[in-house]
Amino acid sequence: MKQNKLKDFDVSKIRADFPILKREVNGKPLVYLDNGATTQKPQSVIDAITHYYSDMNSNVHRGVHYLSQISTDAFEVTRRNIQSFINARHEHEIIITTGTTHSINIIATCFGKANIGLGDEIIISAMEHHSNIVPWQMICEEKGAILKVIPMNEQGELDIEAYKGLFSEKTKIASFTYVSNSLGTINPIKDMIAIAHEHHVPVFLDAAQAIQHIKIDVQDLDVDFLAFSGHKMYGPTGIGVLYGKEDALNAIPPYQGGGDMIKEVTFEKTTYNELPFKFEAGTPNIEAGICLNAAIEYINAIGIDEIASYEEELLSYAQEQLETVPGIRFIGTAAHKSSVISFLIDGTHPYDVGVILDKLGIAVRTGHHCAQPVMDKFGIPGTIRASFALYNTKQEVDTLVAGLKRAANMLV
Missing domain, CATH: 3.40.640.10 (Type I PLP-dependent aspartate aminotransferase-like (Major domain))
Structure with missing residues (x-):
């Protein structure tokens, strides 16, 4: 039953409900992956x-x-x-x-x-x-x-x-x-x-x-x-x-x-x-x-269980694809996770990577995420955080991965 419901989850239709997702940033289609900070708003809101x-x-x-x-x-x-x-x-x-x-x-x-x-x-x-x-x-x-x-x-x-x-x-x-x-x-x-x-x-x-x-x-x-x-x-x-x-x-x-x-x-x-x-x-x-x-x-109207199933699949895909980025180091590898991946790229500063991604139209969060003791635990100043929502897609994950590889080539 869960698999059938997930098949009916139409992310393209959902994306059409969010006007801001149609805009460009720096001449590139917006890829919004800062949902942990705030989510975008559907037209109904x-x-x-x-x-x-x-x-x-x-x-x-x-x-x-x-x-x-x-x-x-x-x-x-x-x-x-x-x-x-x-x-x-x-x-x-x-x-x-x-x-x-x-x-x-x-x-x-x-x-x-x-x-x-x-x-x-x-x-x-x-x-x-x-x-x-x-x-x-x-x-x-x-x-x-x-x-x-x-x-x-x-x-x-x-x-x-x-x-x-x-x-x-x-x-x-x-x-x-x-x-x-x-x-x-x-x-x-x-x-x-x-x-x-x-x-x-x-x-x-x-x-x-x-x-x-x-x-x-x-x-x-x-x-x-x-x-x-x-x-x-x-x-x-x-x-x-x-x-x-x-x-x-x-x-x-x-x-x-x-x-x-x-x-x-x-x-x-x-x-x-x-x-x-x-x-x-x-x-x-x-x-x-x-x-x-x-x-x-x-x-x-969509269903919180259907949202959870879709986001779980998206998170798994993102984790697999991000592992192909040279020098990536994941911060937080718990067995049970929800819609957040925090990471670093060896030889780079999170802020510098975030700036390059922004030039490519990709919005992520960099820094300590108002959780400084967490960063102290791992001995780091901060991370790059990609956080996902119901309107994000595997294509956007691919865009993020390509942007990170480009940033790594430029900065390392």
């Missing part, structure tokens, strides 16, 4: 943005007039569809934020304020994005807590046995990524969550690099908190999601004060609103919130 500002623009949750009502309804439809997309138990467990970074900071700050004290411990992993390191460091500095790090092997896989040994009676929360943005490693998340729960420790999951590639079911995972960003899943920038179990969200204080997050305000005392509004102070990014729904609908 672009049209939804235009429709919002042309026909609906109004503030939400505040007015009885017609435009406010239809904007509010559309905004809340997105919340319900996110609930369905990740199979949350309750609609009010979906908090609208500005992105994954914002979501992590909410939990680090609010959970830290309520639960973390002097000498307490927080577990993260060695492959985290800076956004899932720095907020926890900040709360550790504020509270006098200790940050513990799950080590990583030379293949870019977490040491699960070492992870088991990090827990103590002082451990208050564990926070780690589902898929590494710098290596593409898919972590054994369900097992890691279960291990934490054996110690009565809640888990925060950074799903920014997983949400567009892998089916996520928060109830099946039994994760306590989870976050992702709209712009990584073909939606607008400036919008994100924080999921939390109802009891876990109710147990922590709000992140910001302002409009919408209150029930009653006097100069003597303020009473906070119920979920989800308790964590949604002020006017949200209404346009992006409404239009994220168009991105979810686009993914659903």
